[in-house]
Amino acid sequence: MSLASLLTSGRIVRPGQTVCAYVPIGSEPGSAHMLTDLAEFGARVLLPVVAGPGPLEWGWYYGPESLRPGPYGLREPMGELLGSSALRIADLVLVPALAVDQHGSRLGRGAGHYDQSLPLTSPGTELVAVVRDEEIFRRLPSEPHDVRMSAVLTPNRGLLRFG
Numbered sequence: 001m002s003l004a005s006l007l008t009s010g011r012i013v014r015p016g017q018t019v020c021a022y023v024p025i026g027s028e029p030g031s032a033h034m035l036t037d038l039a040e041f042g043a044r045v046l047l048p049v050v051a052g053p054g055p056l057e058w059g060w061y062y063g064p065e066s067l068r069p070g071p072y073g074l075r076e077p078m079g080e081l082l083g084s085s086a087l088r089i090a091d092l093v094l095v096p097a098l099a100v101d102q103h104g105s106r107l108g109r110g111a112g113h114y115d116q117s118l119p120l121t122s123p124g125t126e127l128v129a130v131v132r133d134e135e136i137f138r139r140l141p142s143e144p145h146d147v148r149m150s151a152v153l154t155p156n157r158g159l160l161r162f163g
Helices: 003-007 032-041 084-089 113-120
Strands: 018-020 044-049 057-060 067-069 075-077 092-096 099-101 126-130 151-154 158-161
Touching: 003 032, 003 151, 018 084, 032 044, 044 075, 057 075, 057 084, 084 113, 092 113
Parallel strands: 018 044, 018 092, 092 126, 126 151
Antiparallel strands: 044 057, 067 075, 151 158
């Protein structure tokens, strides 16, 4: 089952919710088509914009034609930036990861943008690491500043919630 199908099956995303997502690069799971599926399902989709060394900024996704090249090979939304505080309106944040452990510790690519951004979410916002099935580990190293994920989403195992 595709990640888009898993997300829109009614158990994870509901129409009208705001989802912070990402455009996958390299071997990251997901697809640009997943964003279109979320939008057609009725979710409002925010995408990250790297605007410097600090937290991510966010912009609305209006379809594949609304994306431009960004740093690190990313594809980012064109148009108005909503700032880093836009995370406060998210119901769900899909977080790309290299690995996640069974306690919600996430290993990212090392630039620290998500580490600085995730603390800006509202309490209770679901934070979901998106990885491949083989990228879930028993224990990963973590730092005090790391924000734990509330769940992990994989193409074959679906959504697994922690704790």
